[in-house]
Amino acid sequence: MTSMYISGLGLLPIDRHYDKSLTQLALEASREALDSAGEYDIDTIIIASNYSTLLQRQSMLASLVAEELVPKGLQVFNVENGGASGLAAVHLARALIKSGLSRNVLVIGVDKQSDYPQSIVNQTSLTQVNYEYHGVMGVSLASLYALSASLYLSKHQLNEEDLALWPVVMHENAVDVRHAQFKSKITVQNVLQSDYISAPIRVLHAHAQADGASAVLLSSNKKESTIATVEASHVVSGKVEYELNEDPLHIEPVEKAVKTVLMQASLDKNLIGLIEVLDMYSIGGPLLLESSGIIPKGETLKRLKEGRFKLGDSVAINLSGGIKGRGFVEGATGVYQIAETAAFLSGYRGYKQQSTDYALAIGVGGLSSVAAVVLVKRI
Amino acid sequence: MTNLFPESKTGIVGWGGYVPIYRIKLSEIVKMWGMQESLPQILNVEEKSVDNVDEDALTMGFEAARIALERARVNPSLINAVFFGTESKPYAVKPSATVIAEALGITPVTMASDLEFACRAASEALRASIGLVSSGMMKYALVIGSDTAQANPGDVLELTASSGAVAFIIGPKEESAAYFEASYSYVTDTPDFWRRALSPYPLHGEGFTGEPAYFAHIVGAVKGLMEKTGLKPTDFDYAVFHQPNGRFPLKVAQKLGIPKEKVLPGLVTPRIGNTYNASALLGLAKILDQAKPGNRILVAPFGSGAGSDAYSIVVTDLVEEKRRNGTLLSFFIENKVNVSYSTYAKNRGLIKRIDGWSL
Amino acid sequence: MAKLSIPIFWRVRKHLYTLEGRKCLECGRAHFPPKNSCPYCGSTKLVEYYPPKKGKLLVWTKLYETCDDRSAYRPIYIGLLQLGELRVVLPLTDIHDEGKLKPGIDVELVLRRYIEDGDTGLIYYGLKARPIF
Numbered sequence: 092m093t094s095m096y097i098s099g100l101g102l103l104p105i106d107r108h109y110d111k112s113l114t115q116l117a118l119e120a121s122r123e124a125l126d127s128a129g130e131y132d133i134d135t136i137i138i139a140s141n142y143s144t145l146l147q148r149q150s151m152l153a154s155l156v157a158e159e160l161v162p163k164g165l166q167v168f169n170v171e172n173g174g175a176s177g178l179a180a181v182h183l184a185r186a187l188i189k190s191g192l193s194r195n196v197l198v199i200g201v202d203k204q205s206d207y208p209q210s211i212v213n214q215t216s217l218t219q220v221n222y223e224y225h226g227v228m229g230v231s232l233a234s235l236y237a238l239s240a241s242l243y244l245s246k247h248q249l250n251e252e253d254l255a256l257w258p259v260v261m262h263e264n265a266v267d268v269r270h271a272q273f274k275s276k277i278t279v280q281n282v283l284q285s286d287y288i289s290a291p292i293r294v295l296h297a298h299a300q301a302d303g304a305s306a307v308l309l310s311s312n313k314k315e316s317t318i319a320t321v322e323a324s325h326v327v328s329g330k331v332e333y334e335l336n337e338d339p340l341h342i343e344p345v346e347k348a349v350k351t352v353l354m355q356a357s358l359d360k361n362l363i364g365l366i367e368v369l370d371m372y373s374i375g376g377p378l379l380l381e382s383s384g385i386i387p388k389g390e391t392l393k394r395l396k397e398g399r400f401k402l403g404d405s406v407a408i409n410l411s412g413g414i415k416g417r418g419f420v421e422g423a424t425g426v427y428q429i430a431e432t433a434a435f436l437s438g439y440r441g442y443k444q445q446s447t448d449y450a451l452a453i454g455v456g457g458l459s460s461v462a463a464v465v466l467v468k469r470i
Numbered sequence: 471m472t473n474l475f476p477e478s479k480t481g482i483v484g485w486g487g488y489v490p491i492y493r494i495k496l497s498e499i500v501k502m503w504g505m506q507e508s509l510p511q512i513l514n515v516e517e518k519s520v521d522n523v524d525e526d527a528l529t530m531g532f533e534a535a536r537i538a539l540e541r542a543r544v545n546p547s548l549i550n551a552v553f554f555g556t557e558s559k560p561y562a563v564k565p566s567a568t569v570i571a572e573a574l575g576i577t578p579v580t581m582a583s584d585l586e587f588a589c590r591a592a593s594e595a596l597r598a599s600i601g602l603v604s605s606g607m608m609k610y611a612l613v614i615g616s617d618t619a620q621a622n623p624g625d626v627l628e629l630t631a632s633s634g635a636v637a638f639i640i641g642p643k644e645e646s647a648a649y650f651e652a653s654y655s656y657v658t659d660t661p662d663f664w665r666r667a668l669s670p671y672p673l674h675g676e677g678f679t680g681e682p683a684y685f686a687h688i689v690g691a692v693k694g695l696m697e698k699t700g701l702k703p704t705d706f707d708y709a710v711f712h713q714p715n716g717r718f719p720l721k722v723a724q725k726l727g728i729p730k731e732k733v734l735p736g737l738v739t740p741r742i743g744n745t746y747n748a749s750a751l752l753g754l755a756k757i758l759d760q761a762k763p764g765n766r767i768l769v770a771p772f773g774s775g776a777g778s779d780a781y782s783i784v785v786t787d788l789v790e791e792k793r794r795n796g797t798l799l800s801f802f803i804e805n806k807v808n809v810s811y812s813t814y815a816k817n818r819g820l821i822k823r824i825d826g827w828s829l
Numbered sequence: 830m831a832k833l834s835i836p837i838f839w840r841v842r843k844h845l846y847t848l849e850g851r852k853c854l855e856c857g858r859a860h861f862p863p864k865n866s867c868p869y870c871g872s873t874k875l876v877e878y879y880p881p882k883k884g885k886l887l888v889w890t891k892l893y894e895t896c897d898d899r900s901a902y903r904p905i906y907i908g909l910l911q912l913g914e915l916r917v918v919l920p921l922t923d924i925h926d927e928g929k930l931k932p933g934i935d936v937e938l939v940l941r942r943y944i945e946d947g948d949t950g951l952i953y954y955g956l957k958a959r960p961i962f
């Protein structure tokens with residue numbers, strides 16, 4: 092049922108790029124992806140960005156990038172689906188390619204927070220709850236993940252130390268990831284000594300302000316430069332309002348999206364050897380993995396403690412370093428996730444390699460508003 | 471005395487008092503500003519209530535009104551007037567009464583307005599409501615007195631200006647926990663206390679707030695009421711006067727020949743400070759929380775500028791049942807947390823800040 | 830300068846003042862914020878549901894990461910509550926003894942300020958939950 096080919100990757104270092112504009116970042120990631128792909132005639136640009144309109148006050152970003160990249164004109168789209176934007180953009184690219192409307196799609200993820208102080212960045216997260224109700228109350232995304240973290244820890248009789256292991260492992264994973272925001276190790280002690288941002292979530296559970304852009308070239312035909320293939324993808328909506336979830340610890344759209352993707356590919360979940368999961372505030376990792384059905388409820392942190400999920404394990408998780416190590420670039424994160432799975436499956440340009448055939452990228456918007464899942468296969 | 475006056479068709483069908491949880495000791499303020507250490511004792515006020523940072527006169531008024539509604543057990547849509555007496559309106563222009571009316575389900579068929587007469591606006595609203603209900607124009611009216619009283623930091627006024635709210639639902643005598651026998655107003659142009667339009671804090675005439683203002687007007691109103699009704703000080707079981715401090719109410723009682731034992735049960739200021747529009751009326755709420763059927767209560771609020779109203783109120787058999795249907799004022803008076811001057815300053819908005827970043 | 834939209838919050842003011850939600854006549858479940866169709870079964874046969882003013886705290890957190898507009902309210906306590914048939918996320922207020930803030934304690938709804946639109950814009954009011962210690 093193949094497929095869609097990943098034939099070019101752009102992974103800009105995640106950092107505070109004070110000297111570069113949103114458009115510049117998008118263009119740099121695009122040129123890196125296109126250069127690695129060789130000469131291709133792209134006919135479609137899809138940009139995933141959450142806050143270009145809110146922070147940089149720029150809409151129609153894809154047109155702005157296209158102006159410089161493909162001046163003759165092409166199909167352009169802008170996608171916003173919260174933290175799932177990038178993966179949703181990949182899903183749309185696949186739909187365009189499957190339908191025959193597009194042959195070479197450049198998917199770009201870009202966001203930039205350093206144009207504003209932290210208080211404004213905090214304010215943007217209020218757009219990821221139901222703004223009319225929880226937005227005016229000041230109930231931000233961090234606080235909802237914190238409620239879930241409390242519920243999760245008490246339900247599975249775990250403590251803050253267990254949760255602190257997640258960012259520690261993520262930082263370890265990011266050490267050799269060249270585009271990662273933080274390549275230094277931290278300890279459980281460091282995590283537990285960091286301030287709360289919303290108890291039990293601490294500063295070292297959370298992403299730092301970041302700018303970045305990632306791009307992937309997706310094609311209908313295999314190229315010389317092809318790195319991996321996209322075998323299946325899906326996007327499922329859930330509940331924006333925390334209290335409407337039947338079980339706040341079960342992210343239903345993640346379960347549905349993963350199930351559909353595995354069905355599309357007729358794949359046994361045990362054949363997945365690599366997962367890049369959107370691990371918001373650390374607790375997002377266990378929540379999404381356990382909602383996906385791939386890891387049993389309450390087992391993620393226990394297995395992490397046993398030393399599992401590292402490079403070479405039967406399933407490696409977030410070799411990128413996740414939102415903590417690699418960094419979280421809002422709408423761009425999903426594109427990074429796809430580029431990373433392709434890189435880690437193939438050992439692309441010096442990236443570490445996990446020996447497996449299948450990788451899954453799992454993302455959510457908000458906490459449970461929307462899930463997007465993409466299955467990537469080694470070539 | 472027979473039911474000669476129109477007031478006697480009406481009464482209090484529900485009442486509620488609210489005091490925020492925080493308190494600051496007067497000794498803390500005295501220390502902060504280098505005032506005379508004996509002032510709290512002279513004023514007979516130990517500590518005063520402080521609103522939380524997310525509270526204001528409107529939110530406190532809502533809380534008192536909701537308790538009154540729980541006691542009244544009337545359909546909110548039958549309330550056709552909402553009067554909000556305050557001198558600390560959250561908005562200079564924009565009624566608070568409409569927000570409270572909306573939140574309680576009273577809108578849209580209702581009168582609603584904010585009234586201002588220093589500490590006496592809510593009492594004016596009470597008399598107006600008695601008129602509206604006794605005339606048959608409406609069955610129920612809601613009267614709220616609420617203030618987060620301002621005072622220039624370091625001024626002696628800061629020792630007493632506090633926060634609290636009270637609410638009454640006025641309705642037919644037959645449904646009332648206490649009915650009005652008679653009422654009497656006494657108003658003159660006496661500039662004892664004022665706040666100019668854009669000034670954040672009021673000024674006052676110190677000693678001038680006493681004799682020509684507080685005492686002259688309360689005595690004028692109470693004597694007027696007694697002349698009008700033929701009632702004597704001995705006819706009353708309780709007496710409640712405006713309570714700018716813990717001393718004035720006892721002194722005015724003495725002038726009127728009322729023993730302090732009848733005043734002390736309704737004296738709340740020593741524990742919570744002067745809640746301005748809620749001051750005397752919170753005292754009334756406290757009496758309703760403890761009075762027996764048949765008791766007669768004298769109530770005389772006062773507002774600078776200046777004026778006083780005197781009411782004779784008789785408790786009915788319904789008082790006990792209604793009392794059980796709402797939170798007692800003593801709960802809010804006892805349930806307290808003491809805070810430092812810095813917390814008080816933050817909550818009261820005394821710390822000057824500028825707008826930060828905002829999208 | 831005022832920055833918030835007036836109509837956005839005016840439209841939902843009653844829901845913020847009363848937590849008026851909806852109850853489904855098909856599956857019997859109540860929800861908040863109110864939707865035009867049931868989030869559980871999709872039915873459009875819904876009636877208004879007003880929760881009781883008292884309920885239980887299920888879980889809570891203390892949020893430090895806020896925007897400048899709310900820095901006077903920081904930290905913001907936030908709870909998931911069960912109010913009658915409704916489950917709602919609301920800010921908590923009048924917290925002075927965190928040690929007593931435990932899942933299962935009683936809370937009651939109070940009207941408070943959610944946010945002020947600068948020094949000159951509107952004040953937005955709505956319900957918060959106060960623990961009954």
Ligand SMILES: [Zn+2]
Binds near residue numbers: 853855856868870871
């Ligand atoms: Zn239903």
